Amino acid sequence: MKRVSLVLIALCLLAAAGIAETLDISALQGAEEAALISEAPWEYPLPYELLEDNDYIVLANKTHLLDEQYIPPDLVKLKCRKISSDPIQMREAASEALSEMFDAAKEQGITLYAHSGYRSYRTQKTMYYNRLKKNNGKDDGVVAYPGSSDHQTGLGIDVINKAGIGKRFTSAFADTKEGKWIAENCWRFGFIIRYQKEKEELTEITYEPWHLRYVGVQVAEYIRDQGQCLEEFTAEWQAAVAAYKAAGIQ
């Protein structure tokens, strides 16, 4: 009997120690969270949750190459007006936003056509090397290097007007009523003009008023208001997140 009660006491002590340990850990965690909040207030104009783990703001360029294996998770066929009979694919949210934009444009007498959406790494690679061959082995910047194309994200889309069908795309599209409408309104549907004229040095891509990129409405509005390109926006929000995290660890 004596032995049993000793064992019981020992068990009780162990259990008490276990509870104390649990309490200590949770108290510590609470303190850590409090420190994170008080030492590092989130002051960036967009919510933290909107930026972390948001794959709609992925950057693809010569210094941020997408993986050869990267295929966007939720590609769907576009339902909006398009110029070719071949299906065009985009990520679901981008496809829906594009349809909404085309409908809104149509209501104002503007007819838009989707031309080229998602492009696989392999397709881009073929296009790139074909262009090199045509251009005596020189990269003239017209076709993006494999992995650097915004089209591989499944969020980029070339949009043109009827007059542009079958013709080479030129920056003159910006002066058409369709081009003007897009520049003015695309942000309302979550799109930005990915390659702006005044940002050529940063994007390293010549002005493409027809190439839209879906980033979501909140981000598109912010980028438009700030007059940024995606490269600038990415550097800015990533610095804000890094500073926030660093301050939280102190």
Ligand SMILES: [Zn+2]
């Ligand atoms: Zn494009």
